[in-house]
Amino acid sequence: MQSIVSVSGLSKVYASGFHALKAVDLEIRRGEIFALLGPNGAGKTTLIGIICGLVQPTSGKVLADGHDIISDYRAARSKIGLVPQELSTDMFETVWNTVSFSRGLFGKSPAPAHIERVLRDLSLWDKKDNKIATLSGGMKRRVLIAKALSHEPDILFLDEPTAGVDVELRRDMWELMRRLRETGVTIILTTHYIEEAEEMADRIGVINKGEIILVDDKVSLLNKLGKAQLTIELKTPLAQVPPELSDLPVELSADGAALVYTTNGQDGGQGNIAELLRRLGALGVDFKNLETRRSSLEDIFIDLVRARS
Numbered sequence: 001m002q003s004i005v006s007v008s009g010l011s012k013v014y015a016s017g018f019h020a021l022k023a024v025d026l027e028i029r030r031g032e033i034f035a036l037l038g039p040n041g042a043g044k045t046t047l048i049g050i051i052c053g054l055v056q057p058t059s060g061k062v063l064a065d066g067h068d069i070i071s072d073y074r075a076a077r078s079k080i081g082l083v084p085q086e087l088s089t090d091m092f093e094t095v096w097n098t099v100s101f102s103r104g105l106f107g108k109s110p111a112p113a114h115i116e117r118v119l120r121d122l123s124l125w126d127k128k129d130n131k132i133a134t135l136s137g138g139m140k141r142r143v144l145i146a147k148a149l150s151h152e153p154d155i156l157f158l159d160e161p162t163a164g165v166d167v168e169l170r171r172d173m174w175e176l177m178r179r180l181r182e183t184g185v186t187i188i189l190t191t192h193y194i195e196e197a198e199e200m201a202d203r204i205g206v207i208n209k210g211e212i213i214l215v216d217d218k219v220s221l222l223n224k225l226g227k228a229q230l231t232i233e234l235k236t237p238l239a240q241v242p243p244e245l246s247d248l249p250v251e252l253s254a255d256g257a258a259l260v261y262t263t264n265g266q267d268g269g270q271g272n273i274a275e276l277l278r279r280l281g282a283l284g285v286d287f288k289n290l291e292t293r294r295s296s297l298e299d300i301f302i303d304l305v306r307a308r309s
């Protein structure tokens with residue numbers, strides 16, 4: 001499948017001499033939701049800024065739906081909508097005018113029916129005549145999204161879309177992203193909320209210190225790098241792991257009150273768990289509780305970034 005965004009050998013050295021991106025290669029598939037994760041200062045905003053034409057790359061190439069973002073800037077930019085982290089718009093303008101004006105910036109003819117649909121989708125319709133300054137923080141966020149959608153882009157970048165918003169607005173945003181994807185829009189989001197990537201993304205890219213260290217399907221990432229852990233709370237604490245269990249990946253908790261069995265996510269360790277429980281029964285080790293836990297994307301992310309630093 002042809003990529004809708006193609007980044008090759010992209011580097012950015014700021015005037016300070018800081019290498020914010022180091023020869024980044026990245027392919028975004030048409031129609032997917034792609035989450036870009038990385039610690040503070042990893043280069044996420046720089047990467048998005050370059051693709052959207054706000055930051056000048058030092059070297060490398062970016063194509064947006066086949067258009068070079070430098071030599072074919074206008075065509076590339078018209079394909080892209082960007083929801084930035086902060087609102088930089090005229091506070092004394094109305095919602096309707098702000099969003100309509102954004103469309104005009106892309107040289108597109110007015111399309112009131114489209115603007116109305118966007119505002120209705122974002123629950124902004126009854127605020128259309130309000131001045132931006134009078135809106136709540138959540139509503140201002142919605143205006144940012146409406147502006148980014150005003151010119152009907154095929155690619156939507158969301159930089160930290162739900163940072164600092166309440167739970168209800170976060171759910172609304174997720175719902176909106178899903179609806180947009182259904183209409184064929186490709187979505188690329190950066191987030192610090194790993195549960196957001198876990199909930200929303202088809203694929204995940206991890207960036208650290210200006211390098212993409214991993215790109216994978218979310219599901220296969222969780223399967224490959226995730227771990228499953230079974231904690232067996234014992235009725236009577238043990239002094240050590242019984243030698244009969246030494247061939248199994250079992251450890252004793254520090255207080256001796258629980259056995260902890262860990263496997264990688266791939267096999268889930270189901271067969272061995274049955275074997276472990278059978279052996280415990282044979283040894284007469286009684287337990288009062290069993291608890292299973294699968295590692296989250298957050299655990300994987302922390303492991304990955306830690307291993308590289």
Ligand SMILES: Nc1ncnc2c1ncn2[C@@H]1O[C@H](COP(=O)(O)OP(=O)(O)OP(=O)(O)O)[C@@H](O)[C@H]1O
Pocket residue numbers: 014015016018020038039040041042043044045046047
């Ligand atoms: N104009 C600039 N001049 C010099 N250094 C910069 C400039 N803009 C960003 N940087 C540096 O480049 C690095 C990457 O910044 P960037 O904003 O891309 O990271 P990020 O991954 O988006 O971080 P965050 O999650 O904190 O927003 C940071 O160390 C930052 O200090």
